[in-house]
Amino acid sequence: MMTDERWNAIVNCDAAYDGQFYYGVTTTGIFCRPSCKSRTPLQGHVRLYESAAEAIADRLRPCKRCKPDGMRLPDEEWVAAIREVIEARYPEPLTLPVLAELMHGSPYHMHRTFKRLTGESPASLLNSTRITAAKQLLLASAMPVREVAERVGFPNAAHFATVFQKAEGCSPSAYRQQQ
Numbered sequence: 001m002m003t004d005e006r007w008n009a010i011v012n013c014d015a016a017y018d019g020q021f022y023y024g025v026t027t028t029g030i031f032c033r034p035s036c037k038s039r040t041p042l043q044g045h046v047r048l049y050e051s052a053a054e055a056i057a058d059r060l061r062p063c064k065r066c067k068p069d070g071m072r073l074p075d076e077e078w079v080a081a082i083r084e085v086i087e088a089r090y091p092e093p094l095t096l097p098v099l100a101e102l103m104h105g106s107p108y109h110m111h112r113t114f115k116r117l118t119g120e121s122p123a124s125l126l127n128s129t130r131i132t133a134a135k136q137l138l139l140a141s142a143m144p145v146r147e148v149a150e151r152v153g154f155p156n157a158a159h160f161a162t163v164f165q166k167a168e169g170c171s172p173s174a175y176r177q178q179q
Contacts, residue, residue: 002048008036010046022049022068024060028102029081031055036066038104063104078103079117082110086122090129091153096122129165130154138176145172 009017015035024031025041031049032038049055052062052069061081062069082103086094099122100107114122130152137148149160149172164172 002043002046004077006034006048007043007046011040013037022055023047024049024050024055024058029060030063030087030104031060031068032063032104032146033066033068036063036068036104036127038063038065039101075113075117078105079114082114082122083118083125087124087129090126090133091151093153093155126153127163128167131164133162133177134164134172135168138172148169148172 004020005147006017008014010023013035017034020034022031022033024047026047027041031052034141045125047111050060056062056069061077064078082099085099085102096107096111100110103110118125133152134148137143137151143151145161146157149157151172152160154160154163164175168175
């Protein structure tokens with residue numbers, strides 16, 4: 001049960017509470033020690049656990065930063081989790097630092113590990129995921145290109161058109177007309 005005392009321990013990263021409870025964040029699927037230095041989650045997204053085993057049984061992954069189960073998550077599982085976040089949340093402004101924060105790791109380590117195991121950077125996967133979604137919208141709707149760009153997470157239509165042209169060899173409008 002979430003009490004003010006436990007919430008304050010999470011917010012203040014209080015190591016005195018480590019081992020007394022663990023907290024999981026439903027939006028990331030990760031659980032941490034109270035002392036974890038990751039960004040403070042929204043209180044409504046937090047579940048409390050008496051043990052790391054209880055959090056794992058609830059299908060949460062241990063944080064790479066605070067290692068609440070005492071072990072590192074294998075890199076392959078971590079990269080798979082990063083891929084899942086990118087594919088599920090591609091319309092959001094997912095910069096490398098934001099993604100690293102969500103995945104409880106440093107941007108440099110996350111980028112290096114992801115590229116080593118997949119052969120591409122997280123940004124490359126994000127762009128290709130966005131382009132795939134944009135192609136579907138371009139073909140399935142009469143939505144203006146600007147709106148398609150916004151829907152799939154590009155900050156503006158000009159940037160979207162540049163990335164699309166590089167990936168597909170034609171502009172979004174030309175792609176729509178060819179199909």
